[in-house]
Amino acid sequence: MPEAARKIRVQCVINGRAATFETYPMARLLDVLREQAGLTGTKEGCGEGECGACSIEMDGALVNSCLVPALQAEGAKIRTIEAVADDARLHAVQQAFVTHGGAQCGICTPGMILAAVNLLTRNPRPSEAEIREGLSGNLCRCTGYTKIFASVVEACREAEKRA
Amino acid sequence: MGAHIIGQSVPRKEGRDKVTGRARYVDDLTFPEMIHGVTVRSAVARGRIRGIHFEGGIPWAEFTIVTAKDIPSKNCVALLVEDQPCLADEFVNHPEEPVVLLAHPDKYLLEEARRAVRIDIEPLPAIFTIDDSLAKKQVIWSEDNIFKTFRVEKGDVDSAWGKADFIVEGEYETAAQEQLYIEPQGMIARVDAKEGVTVWGSLQCPYYVHKALVRLFGLPKERIRVVQTETGGGFGGKEEYPSMIACHAALLAWKSGKPVKIIYDRAEDMAATTKRHPSRTRHRTGITRDGKLLAMEIDFTLDGGVYETLSPVVLSRGTIHAAGPYNCPNVRIRSRAVATNAPPHGAFRGFGAPQSVFALERHLDRVASAVGLAPEELRRRNFIREGQALAVSQVIHEKVDMGRLLDRALDLSGYYAKRKRFQEENLRSAIKRGIGFAAFLHGAGFTGSGEEYLASEVALEATREGRVRVLAGSTEMGQGTNTIFAQIAAETLGLDYEQIEILQPDTAVVPNSGPTVASRTAMIVGKLVESAARAVQQTLFKSGILKQGYGTKDFANACRQYIDKFGTLQSLVKYEHPRDLHWDDENYRGDAYGAYAWAVYVAEVSVDTRTAEVRVEDFVAVQEVGKVINPVLAAGQIEGGVAQGIGFALYENVVWQEGRMVNGQMTNYIMPTSMDVPPIRVFFEEIPYARGPAGAKGIGELPLDGTAPAIANAIAHATGVDILRIPVTPESLLSLLESVHA
Numbered sequence: 001m002p003e004a005a006r007k008i009r010v011q012c013v014i015n016g017r018a019a020t021f022e023t024y025p026m027a028r029l030l031d032v033l034r035e036q037a038g039l040t041g042t043k044e045g046c047g048e049g050e051c052g053a054c055s056i057e058m059d060g061a062l063v064n065s066c067l068v069p070a071l072q073a074e075g076a077k078i079r080t081i082e083a084v085a086d087d088a089r090l091h092a093v094q095q096a097f098v099t100h101g102g103a104q105c106g107i108c109t110p111g112m113i114l115a116a117v118n119l120l121t122r123n124p125r126p127s128e129a130e131i132r133e134g135l136s137g138n139l140c141r142c143t144g145y146t147k148i149f150a151s152v153v154e155a156c157r158e159a160e161k162r163a
Numbered sequence: 164m165g166a167h168i169i170g171q172s173v174p175r176k177e178g179r180d181k182v183t184g185r186a187r188y189v190d191d192l193t194f195p196e197m198i199h200g201v202t203v204r205s206a207v208a209r210g211r212i213r214g215i216h217f218e219g220g221i222p223w224a225e226f227t228i229v230t231a232k233d234i235p236s237k238n239c240v241a242l243l244v245e246d247q248p249c250l251a252d253e254f255v256n257h258p259e260e261p262v263v264l265l266a267h268p269d270k271y272l273l274e275e276a277r278r279a280v281r282i283d284i285e286p287l288p289a290i291f292t293i294d295d296s297l298a299k300k301q302v303i304w305s306e307d308n309i310f311k312t313f314r315v316e317k318g319d320v321d322s323a324w325g326k327a328d329f330i331v332e333g334e335y336e337t338a339a340q341e342q343l344y345i346e347p348q349g350m351i352a353r354v355d356a357k358e359g360v361t362v363w364g365s366l367q368c369p370y371y372v373h374k375a376l377v378r379l380f381g382l383p384k385e386r387i388r389v390v391q392t393e394t395g396g397g398f399g400g401k402e403e404y405p406s407m408i409a410c411h412a413a414l415l416a417w418k419s420g421k422p423v424k425i426i427y428d429r430a431e432d433m434a435a436t437t438k439r440h441p442s443r444t445r446h447r448t449g450i451t452r453d454g455k456l457l458a459m460e461i462d463f464t465l466d467g468g469v470y471e472t473l474s475p476v477v478l479s480r481g482t483i484h485a486a487g488p489y490n491c492p493n494v495r496i497r498s499r500a501v502a503t504n505a506p507p508h509g510a511f512r513g514f515g516a517p518q519s520v521f522a523l524e525r526h527l528d529r530v531a532s533a534v535g536l537a538p539e540e541l542r543r544r545n546f547i548r549e550g551q552a553l554a555v556s557q558v559i560h561e562k563v564d565m566g567r568l569l570d571r572a573l574d575l576s577g578y579y580a581k582r583k584r585f586q587e588e589n590l591r592s593a594i595k596r597g598i599g600f601a602a603f604l605h606g607a608g609f610t611g612s613g614e615e616y617l618a619s620e621v622a623l624e625a626t627r628e629g630r631v632r633v634l635a636g637s638t639e640m641g642q643g644t645n646t647i648f649a650q651i652a653a654e655t656l657g658l659d660y661e662q663i664e665i666l667q668p669d670t671a672v673v674p675n676s677g678p679t680v681a682s683r684t685a686m687i688v689g690k691l692v693e694s695a696a697r698a699v700q701q702t703l704f705k706s707g708i709l710k711q712g713y714g715t716k717d718f719a720n721a722c723r724q725y726i727d728k729f730g731t732l733q734s735l736v737k738y739e740h741p742r743d744l745h746w747d748d749e750n751y752r753g754d755a756y757g758a759y760a761w762a763v764y765v766a767e768v769s770v771d772t773r774t775a776e777v778r779v780e781d782f783v784a785v786q787e788v789g790k791v792i793n794p795v796l797a798a799g800q801i802e803g804g805v806a807q808g809i810g811f812a813l814y815e816n817v818v819w820q821e822g823r824m825v826n827g828q829m830t831n832y833i834m835p836t837s838m839d840v841p842p843i844r845v846f847f848e849e850i851p852y853a854r855g856p857a858g859a860k861g862i863g864e865l866p867l868d869g870t871a872p873a874i875a876n877a878i879a880h881a882t883g884v885d886i887l888r889i890p891v892t893p894e895s896l897l898s899l900l901e902s903v904h905a
Contacts, residue, residue: 040191041184043395045345046429050829053345081184094182098174101795104803105641106181107346107395113182135837139829141345141396142641144806145837147799 012073014039015083021070029068030054033080041081041110045139052138055111056080062118064137081110084117092162093117093155102151104142112138116152125156169654169857172795176645176665177393189349189365189392194422197351198227199270200415201425203263203280204435205255208504208822209289209303212253215263216281226276227419229264234414236381240407241374246304247470247507249379249410255284256303256469258823259435259506261407266415266423289504291822293443293466296501303469304502310467311475311500313482315751317556318493323458327449331530335446335522336888337871339466339817340439340810341824342511343834344640346395348404348436349426352412359386360413366405367397368678369636369668375406376413391668397640398807399510402680403472404436433827437509438817440465440477440500444485444522449493454536454544456491459554463498463519468507474500477508479610480681481515483755484868486554487523488565488604490547494554505822510680512804513867516605517811521889524601524872528879538876539569539578542602556752561759562850563787565602568763572600572785575846576765582880589881593772596780597881600765601872606756607861608683611746614738614757620674621691623652623699624733627726629719631656631699632664635676637688639665642863643796644684648692650792651856655696658715674735682861685792686758689856691736698734741854758852758860762786764805766873767841770881775897777813777878779841786865787848790858798845801866805843808870810834816890 010021014037021036033039033056042065045053049064056065057079084091093116096102103109112135119126119134126134131152132145140148180186215230217223231238231252238252239245251260262282267273290301296308304310324330350364360376369389376387389409394401408425415423427435442465449458463485467474482498531541546565552558573579578598585596608614622634633652639645649663666673676688702725703709709721725732746753767781784801791797814833818826826832851858875886884899 034191039184040187043188043346044190045347046829048429048828048830051345085183090179090182097182098178101172101175101799103175103178103181104643104799105344105346105394105396106177106186107188107344109181110184132837139345139834139836141343141398141807141834142803143799144802144804144835144843145840146802146843147795148837 008071010070010074012076012078014078015080023070025069025071027070028066029070029073030065032070033065039080039082043107043110045107052115053108053111055114055138057114057118062115081114084113091117092158093120093152096151096155096158100151100154101147102143108138108140112140112148116155120156120159124159167654168650168660169790169792172793173646173650173660175643176649177639186393188346188395189351189363190426192351192363192392194351194353197422197424198266198268198419199273200264200266200412200423201273201277202261202411203265203277203282205251205258205260205262205282205284207255207284207286208258210255210284210286212251212255212262213283213285216283218279218281221276221279225267227266227415229414229418230262233418234379237378239378240410241378242371242403242406242472243475244471245378247472249407257504257506258821261411264411264415266419289822291503291505291819293464293501296503303504308502309499310471310502311478313478313498313751315482315494315496315554317552317554320458320460320493320495323493324449327457328452329450329533330447331450331533332447333526333529334887335444335525337442337518337521338890339441339508340511340815341433341817341832342398342400344396344398344400347427347429347432348401348408349424350405350408350412351422351424352409352416353422354413354417359388361388361390362409362413363390363392364405364409365394365401366391367401367638367640367680369638369670370675371403371678372406372409373670375410379410388669388671391638394638394640398512399514399680400436401640402510402678404509429829430827433832434824435506437507439511440467440474440508440515440518442518444519446522446526448526448530450530450534454534454541456489456545458493459486459491461485461496463496465500465515465518466503466508467500468505469502470507472507473509477510477515479515481519483555483606483610484516485519485523487520488547488602488761489545490551491545496554503822505819512807513864514681516864517867517871520601520603520868521872521875524603524869525875525886528599528876539573542569555755557754561852563761565761568761568785568787568848569602571846572763572765572783575785575844576767576781576783578765581767585881595770595772595881596768597770597877598765598767599873599876599880600763601869601876602763603869604759604761605682605861605865605868606759607686608757609681610755611748611753614687615740617677617738619677619688619691619738620735621676621688621695622674622733622735623695624731625699625722627723629715629722630662630664631658632666633692634666634673635688635692636668636673637676637684638668638679640679642800643793644679646796647685647689647792651689651692652696654857655693656700656718657713658718662715682863682865685859686855686861687738689859690854691738693856694736695734698736699732702732702734757854758789760786760788760860760862760865762865762869764869764873766877768874768877768881770878772900775893775900777891777896779809779874782841782843784843784866785846785848787850788862788865789852789855789860790849791847792857792859797847797862800862801845802843804866805870806835806840808867809840809874811867812871812874812889813891816892
């Protein structure tokens with residue numbers, strides 16, 4: 001315990017910028033992002049990797065930041081919701097969520113959008129079954145998911161048009 | 164004047180902030196010098212506190228410690244009555260009862276300190292079931308454990324039984340359900356000599372929290388300020404409990420002199436905060452050979468947990484909805500809410516109606532079968548029509564056509580063909596398919612004279628630039644308050660949607676438009692927004708600055724001229740109860756609600772008889788909610804409510820041990836995921852309601868009422884098993900399947 005309680009220095013790249021933190025090795029990456037980096041767009045819903053509200057991209061993979069110890073972020077490239085829009089221009093997925101009712105209370109939305117963006121990166125034209133599966137780690141209590149599916153489908157269509 | 168905005172799916176007002184992560188929820192806020200607070204709870208269901216011990220290894224001198232002794236005025240969380248303490252003093256009455264509050268700058272040390280507080284409690288015998296409470300095995304509340312009873316009488320039930328060709332009885336139960344908003348509850352409080360007490364938090368009802376803080380501190384109203392932060396879901400769960408957390412945070416802030424933040428983790432939130440009341444309903448129904456309802460006797464009981472809180476009101480709505488949208492000449496409903504040593508059960512979307520509607524709609528399928536009628540035919544022969552009276556003797560004056568809703572729902576779901584096909588296919592398959600439905604109504608707004616007492620207010624103000632601000636205490640928690648208020652104001656004033664701003668609910672700024680509950684925001688408060696907008700427009704017309712047929716530029720010019728001349732341009736309107744609505748609270752008769760939403764929902768399920776797993780394969784929701792203000796938001800309300808109803812019917816099972824929820828985690832309390840929901844197909848009939856804004860009625864709670872019974876009826880159709888209790892978990896269904904085949 002005394003060994004683990006000593007702070008370490010973690011260097012990583014967050015949203016395209018180099019960042020350094022002093023933190024406990026087993027501190028949750030979620031807390032480091034929210035409290036030290038001030039990136040409060042990443043939310044905590046359950047703290048045990050079940051709800052996906054804290055989803056972020058780490059080296060291109062979707063992870064629950066509440067389950068990632070800070071030491072694992074060493075050298076990693078991290079993307080949070082704050083870097084999904086390109087300056088003032090919303091990502092196609094974000095725009096679709098606004099237009100098609102994919103967000104209600106908004107607390108699952110950052111994680112849900114990262115999950116959808118990550119899915120479309122891997123699979124630009126997912127079937128409905130693939131969308132359901134791709135978002136199954138992200139819980140939403142407001143929408144019944146129906147408008148979220150519709151938003152993702154619409155985002156694919158838009159992305160094809162933009163391309 | 165602009166194009167019509169009512170009826171358009173304009174994007175959600177705060178949508179952009181939500182999709183970019185910029186929306187600020189309570190846990191996203193920090194204040195200089197802010198420290199953190201936690202709650203130490205009883206862990207014993209009932210007992211006498213012998214002592215509180217602060218064990219070794221913790222630098223206690225650094226901590227702010229609050230107990231009941233520190234409370235400046237009345238130790239209660241004021242709501243309907245003042246029976247719930249803010250902190251237990253001599254006795255604890257449920258296993259999550261708050262006893263001690265701690266605050267410290269270091270969250271990690273705080274957690275260690277919480278574990279180092281030992282509350283020494285001498286246990287007393289406790290009760291945990293409706294039966295033990297009714298039998299007065301222990302008397303834990305007042306003289307008889309009963310928070311409230313209601314009795315509804317229509318016609319003469321006692322003399323009707325003799326004329327009935329069939330009498331069908333049944334007993335039905337529903338379990339507790341956790342609201343499970345994804346944002347856990349939380350509050351930040353700041354107390355200073357100049358400003359008094361201010362709290363920021365995730366909440367539905369700013370003026371409920373305000374009332375509780377006034378009572379706790381004994382301060383004048385203007386020294387208490389409550390601000391709603393972006394709220395990550397409520398569903399009733401943030402109706403009354405936020406008052407408790409606000410009181411706790413404020414006590415710690417007051418004693419420490421620093422801003423204090425309390426954020427519940429998921430386990431604490433699930434275990435300690437309110438859930439849907441468990442219920443038991445008994446039905447006795449007399450019916451003629453040709454399927455006409457003659458008599459309904461309904462006995463409805465809710466488990467209220469240990470304090471009264473909102474149980475009388477939940478019981479009221481459940482009671483009034485218990486006999487459904489049917490015309491029955493003789494009805495008796497007796498109901499009661501009883502005390503058990505569990506944390507108080509509370510508001511959850513539907514508010515008592517999902518419990519009693521489940522019982523009724525399941526029961527009517529069994530009645531139909533006893534009479535030898537198809538379930539839809541039984542309903543059709545008894546649906547209420549204009550000019551007929553509900554159980555509370557409310558004569559329906561609105562246009563209502565339940566038969567048409569039923570036809571449309573059965574048609575859209577392919578009901579008849581599937582009913583026939585499944586029966587044949589099921590003979591040859593281990594996977595049994597079934598289709599079932601529920602028909603129901605939901606009253607909008609507070610019951611009876613409730614809206615009259617609330618006397619809600621809304622204000623509107625225009626700026627010199629011709630922008631318009633809506634001031635109301637009604638909260639946005641995802642359901643779309645901001646958006647529909649802006650649509651209503653824009654439509655009334657002939658302005659663009661973008662010209663309307665909705666101010667953040669802050670009791671120092673906005674008037675009290677009542678709580679954001681009871682499907683009342685669109686219909687009741689929306690109408691006040693419309694009236695307030697109309698009043699501003701009239702002011703400008705009367706002053707001669709603005710003429711009919713104006714454009715947005717004319718409006719802006721008029722605002723500038725008016726404000727330059729008179730200083731401000733604003734309106735304040737107050738709810739006026741329609742004079743032709745009468746309610747007799749003594750006999751529980753009369754116009755229970757100004758308007759009802761009407762609906763028929765159809766569920767198709769498959770049941771794997773080897774694993775006893777149920778899947779909802781298709782869902783059709785047809786409803787009449789008056790004019791639909793925003794089709795995307797309205798459909799979103801129904802889809803989300805249906806998903807919660809699927810959870811209520813199949814998955815969401817609170818495991819109790821001595822009054823305590825022991826599966827308070829998202830890993831073992833299961834809500835629907837994206838893999839579990841069927842296509843949810845939503846259809847609206849629109850019959851404008853003369854007293855709603857642009858003709859709208861209430862919508863929010865409706866989908867919780869009919870979803871579970873439709874699914875239960877479908878399971879019964881698929882398997883032939885008599886479903887009397889929800890949730891229908893695989894474990895419970897397996898034993899039912901075994902008993903049928905044994």
